[in-house]
Amino acid sequence: MGLPIRPVVIAHRGASGYLPEHTFPAKALAYTMGADYLEQDVVATHDDELVVLHDIHLDRVTNVAALFPDRQRDDGRYFVRDFTLSEIRSLHVHERTNSQGEPVYPNRFQSSGEEFRVHTFSEELAFIAALQNSVGRPVGIYPEIKNPEWHRQEGVDITPLFLDVLLKFGYDSHSAPVYVQCFDDQELIRIRELLDCDLKLIQLIGENDWGEAKTDYDELRTARGLKRLSNTVDGIGPWVNFLYRQRSGGRIEDSGLVSAAHGEGLAVHPYTFRRDDLPPGFETLSELLHFVFDELSVDGLFTDFPDLAIAEINR
Numbered sequence: 614m615g616l617p618i619r620p621v622v623i624a625h626r627g628a629s630g631y632l633p634e635h636t637f638p639a640k641a642l643a644y645t646m647g648a649d650y651l652e653q654d655v656v657a658t659h660d661d662e663l664v665v666l667h668d669i670h671l672d673r674v675t676n677v678a679a680l681f682p683d684r685q686r687d688d689g690r691y692f693v694r695d696f697t698l699s700e701i702r703s704l705h706v707h708e709r710t711n712s713q714g715e716p717v718y719p720n721r722f723q724s725s726g727e728e729f730r731v732h733t734f735s736e737e738l739a740f741i742a743a744l745q746n747s748v749g750r751p752v753g754i755y756p757e758i759k760n761p762e763w764h765r766q767e768g769v770d771i772t773p774l775f776l777d778v779l780l781k782f783g784y785d786s787h788s789a790p791v792y793v794q795c796f797d798d799q800e801l802i803r804i805r806e807l808l809d810c811d812l813k814l815i816q817l818i819g820e821n822d823w824g825e826a827k828t829d830y831d832e833l834r835t836a837r838g839l840k841r842l843s844n845t846v847d848g849i850g851p852w853v854n855f856l857y858r859q860r861s862g863g864r865i866e867d868s869g870l871v872s873a874a875h876g877e878g879l880a881v882h883p884y885t886f887r888r889d890d891l892p893p894g895f896e897t898l899s900e901l902l903h904f905v906f907d908e909l910s911v912d913g914l915f916t917d918f919p920d921l922a923i924a925e926i927n928r
């Protein structure tokens with residue numbers, strides 16, 4: 614037995630509890646706080662450029678509706694795929710809002726967004742390389758390919774473009790400090806087998822009715838599903854709610870998912886740990902962190918508040 618390995622802290626869209634998600638300041642803050650990995654979500658523009666945005670839409674985090682009022686689709690949404698990179702660069706980026714335009718997290722950083730812009734995937738990897746060079750602490754990256762099947766329907770095969778960027782920045786082997794994540798199990802099989810990619814891969818697991826991909830997540834969480842996953846990926850990124858059950862009187866009970874995944878040699882990096890948005894049955898983030906670290910022994914987690922997760926690990 615080697616020394617116990619400390620769980621890794623993945624800054625979810627940067628230190629997004631404190632600054633608007635996926636902006637450079639949010640990434641720099643997460644780095645300074647000591648996060649082990651910085652997350653990117655990657656979406657393709659009209660001119661096939663890759664940008665770092667969580668949604669295939671622009672309307673929840675930018676002023677796109679004010680700047681380009683006539684460019685929404687029939688469903689009223691503004692799609693990244695309908696805008697060129699240069700148009701997207703003209704947008705301001707603010708804290709996430711809901712469909713009514715109200716802040717999702719009112720106590721987070723609220724501003725007009727004038728001070729923040731969208732950037733490309735390459736620009737972010739260059740930014741992270743420069744940060745590591747100036748500060749000296751190594752940090753990993755944790756990029757997600759968003760909706761690969763939807764992108765294909767929109768006329769772009771996003772995955773090879775995404776892998777090319779990683780290669781260009783030297784992320785080229787299994788030991789490279791990167792985890793590639795995706796909700797689409799078929800795409801991960803394609804990456805591993807057809808595209809012959811050796812990078813560490815993470816299968817994200819959500820609810821089937823979220824419509825993230827055609828993947829059957831209920832099946833993936835079974836013993837058979839986990840065994841099959843272990844042929845392709847290095848770990849799973851499950852929704853935190855799948856890790857436990859609530860019994861009568863509010864008692865929290867391990868669902869067994871973490872140990873079942875560990876039994877197949879899979880790392881477990883659940884999402885998303887937020888001080889201001891806790892899953893049912895937990896009163897504080899600290900209580901939740903204590904449960905997943907000390908009782909379940911997760912290998913890492915995605916959090917909007919990397920400093921709080923690191924403080925809990927160091928306690």
Ligand code: CA
Binds near residue numbers: 653
């Ligand atoms: Ca993500």
